[in-house]
Amino acid sequence: MKKLTILGLAAALVLASNVASHAGSREGKIGIHGNFDFNTVGMSDMNDYLALQGATYVLLGATNVSVDKASSGIGGGGAVTYGFTPNIEAELGFDFLSTSGDVNFTDPSTGTAYKDTISLPLFGITIGGAYVFPDVTQGLDLKIGLRVAYDMISGGKYTPGFPGTTGADLTGSGVGFGVLVGGEYFMTPEFSLGLNLGYDIASLTPITQSSSGVSSTAKNASGNNIAADYSGLAVQVGVSYYFSSGAASK
DSSP states (O other), X not given: OHHXXXXXXXXXXXXXXXXXXXXXXXXXXXXXXXXXXXXEOOOHHHHHHHHHHXXXXXXXXXXXXXXXXXXXXXXXXXEEEXXXXXXXXXXXXXXXXXXXXXXXXXXXTTXXXXXXXXXXXXXXXXXXXXXXXXXXXXXXXXXXXXXXXXXXXXXXXXXXXXXXXXXXXXXXXXXXXXXXXXXXXXXXSSEEEEEEEEEEEOEEOOOEEEETTEEEEOBOXXXXXXXXXXXXXXXXXEEEEEEOOGGGOO
C-alpha cells in the first residue's frame, strides 16, 4: 500500500508539473471567457431616497421600519479576447450586475408587513485590453487590464409594497470605466482558471422613471438629478478556453 501511495504521489507531481508548464504567449490566440462577479456599489442617491422613504413611513405611523441599503451586487459576464502580441490582448465582452435596496415597514392597524423595493440591474457592453506577464511562475500568467463600457439599466423598477400604490420603471445609461489586476492558472494548454481584482467607475444620470404612461427625470429633495452609482471594488472568478494556433503555441 505504501508503494502504491508513493507512486500515486509521484504521478500527481508529474501531472502538476506538466499542467503548470502551459502558460505563455498570447499572440494569435482567441480566448473565450466567462466569469462570476461580486461588486461593491456606491448608490448614495438611491440609499438616501430609501432612508427618506423610511422616515416618511415613521411619520405616517408605520412600525418596524427598517432600510436595507444597496451596498453590493452580484453578476457575471463573458468576453472574447485576441492576442496581438505575446503580451498584449484586446477584449470585447458584456457584463451584468444586479443590486437592490428595500424599505420594510408594518401597518399598525392590520399588523401586515410590507416592503418597498428599488432594483437597478445593470447590463454593459465592454471593450478593453490587457498587458499579460506570462509564466510568472509555472502555469501562472498575471495581467493588468483597462476597459470602457457602455452601461444600461435594464429592467429597473420601483416596486411599492403597500396595496394601491403605483410603481415605476427605471431606465438610464452612460459610460463606465474599469481597471483590474489578475491571474490565470492553466490546467491544460487551452483551459485556465482566473481571479481578478478591480475597480469600476460607473455613475449613470439622469434616471428616467415611467409610471402609467408618464415619464419624468428622477430627482432628489433638492431638485437635483438622481444618479445610479455602480462604482466600487470588483472581484471576478472565471474560466477561460483558448483556441491554439501556430503563432500561439506554448
